[in-house]
Amino acid sequence: MGLVLTAIYLVGMITSAGVGRFRAGISQGGRMSILTIVRSMPWFLNQMASMLLWPAFLGTWLARGRPKTPWQAITTGDGTIMIRRKTR
Template sequence: MGTAFAFGYLIGMLVSVGVGRSRAGISQRGRLSLFTIFGSLPWFMTQMASMLAWPAFLCLWLARGRPDSPWRAVTTVDGSVLVRRRGNQ
């Protein structure tokens, strides 16, 4: 029983990473560059928290009526990707 719980939790962690990237507008392919991680630190830290505590984040998201993501990916002039809040440029 414990193995099934651990396996399900790990699957949930992987799915939360994919959903977080998709909702921000980032491709599922490849790794994030260090520039993207450090340039988008608030988004990255939120994603790490949601990955570790995904059941709580899922319940909160559903209770709020499945709101849109406040994050969006923007491409800089040099072609790198940063994640910003939707209201900020």
């Protein structure tokens, strides 16, 4: 039983990472560069928290009516990707 719960939790963590990347506008293929992570630190920390606590984040997201993400991927002049909060 513990193995099943562990497997479900790990699948949830992996899925959370994929969903976070997709919602921000990043492709699923490949690794993110260190420069992208450093330049997108607020998004990165939010992603780490949502991966570790994905059941709570999922419940909150559903309770709020599935709002759109506040994050957006932007390509800079030197070709790197940054994730910033959307400006309205």
